[in-house]
Structures are given as C-alpha cells and as structure tokens.
Amino acid sequence: MIRPARPADQAFIASTWTRSICSTHKVPGVSSHGHAYQRHVGSAMWTKVSAQVDAVMDRRDSKALVVCRPSDENALLGWVCYAHVRDVPLIHYVYLRRDERERGHAADLLRAIGVHHGTAVVCTSLGPSSQMMRSRYKAASFLPLDEFLEP
Numbered sequence: 091m092i093r094p095a096r097p098a099d100q101a102f103i104a105s106t107w108t109r110s111i112c113s114t115h116k117v118p119g120v121s122s123h124g125h126a127y128q129r130h131v132g133s134a135m136w137t138k139v140s141a142q143v144d145a146v147m148d149r150r151d152s153k154a155l156v157v158c159r160p161s162d163e164n165a166l167l168g169w170v171c172y173a174h175v176r177d178v179p180l181i182h183y184v185y186l187r188r189d190e191r192e193r194g195h196a197a198d199l200l201r202a203i204g205v206h207h208g209t210a211v212v213c214t215s216l217g218p219s220s221q222m223m224r225s226r227y228k229a230a231s232f233l234p235l236d237e238f239l240e241p
Contacts, residue, residue, distance in 0.1 A: 091163060092202050095154035103154055103169050104147060106185050108140045111217045145239050146171065146182050146214075155202055157186075157195045170199040179205050180212045181223060182235070196222075214238045 095103065112135055146152050151173040159165040168186035172179055184196050200223075205211050211227055213220040214235040224230045 091160045092155055092157050092198060093163060095156050095169060098164075099154070099156055099166060099169070100147060102166055103156075103171065103185075104140070104143050106169075107143050107171070107183050108136065110183075110185055111139045111143075111215070112136055114217055142235055142239065146235070149173070151175070152182070153203075155199055157190075157199055168195050168199065170196075170203065172203055174203075175212070178210050178212060179203055180214060180233075180238075181205070181220070183215045183217060183220075184223070 147154075152171060153173060154169055154171045156169040157167045159167065166187075167190040168184070170184045171182040173182070174180065179200075181200070184199060186195050200206075205227065207227055208229055209227070210229045210231075211223070212231050212233050213223050214233050216234070220232065224232060
C-alpha cells in the first residue's frame with residue numbers, strides 16, 4: 091500500500107536517508123558495520139548529510155510517499171522523497187528496507203508520482219538510489235543536492 095507520508099513518518103525517513111547515504115561512503119581502515127563505524131561516520135559527514143536531509147524535508151515543495159504493509163499502514167517498508175519542479179519530477183531519494191528490495195516497490199513509488207521509463211526526471215542524491223535510477227531511467231539527469239539547496 092502506498093500513501094502520503096505523515097508527520098510521524100519523518101523521523102524514519104530522515105534517519106534511514108542519512109544512514110543510507112553515510113553507509114555508502116566507505117571510510118578507509120574502518121569496518122563499514124557496527125558501532126565503531128557509526129561513531130566515526132557520526133562526525134562531520136553525518137552532521138552534513140543530516141543537515142541536508144532536514145533542509146530538503148523542511149521545504150514547502152518537498153513531498154514524500156511511503157510504501158507500507160497492506161495489513162498495517164504504520165509498518166513502513168520504504169519511501170520516496172520528491173518534488174515537482176516545472177512539472178518535472180525531482181527525486182531526492184528512494185529508500186527500501188533491505189528485505190523489501192527487488193520486489194518492485196521502488197518502481198511502484200516512482201509510478202505513483204508520475205515517473206515512467208521515458209519521463210524526464212532529475213535526481214539530487216549521490217546515493218545508490220540515484221545511481222540506479224539514472225541507469226534504469228534513460229531520461230534521468232543529475233543535479234547535486236548542494237546546488238539544489240543553494241539560495
């Protein structure tokens with residue numbers, strides 16, 4: 091089931107988005123799993139990414155849809171954070187729980203906001219969702235999140 095995100099969903103969206111971005115950037119000499127990595131990443135990079143995520147989520151034009159279990163609309167499986175700029179979908183990030191990937195949920199979320207394989211779409215993230223979108227959706231382009239957030 092896909093539904094609009096609620097205020098109560100914001101903490102899950104922000105934390106999974108930040109953790110996903112930070113976990114894709116490997117730190118030399120530090121295992122990418124466990125508390126030591128989280129403490130190490132919890133430094134400047136975590137702070138920067140978290141601030142960017144908050145800035146995106148605080149914008150009036152930012153929206154989110156979540157996919158949840160049909161039997162429990164509070165059991166979130168994933169989400170998409172997006173905006174429409176001049177009728178072009180702008181995808182900030184798509185996230186799915188690891189055990190829910192490869193089940194078509196991301197494509198369902200994207201279709202729900204009007205993204206199809208021939209649709210022009212802009213991605214703002216350097217994370218894995220952006221890389222996969224740009225490889226699967228040939229009309230996708232990239233705008234760095236830093237540039238998008240510039241005043």
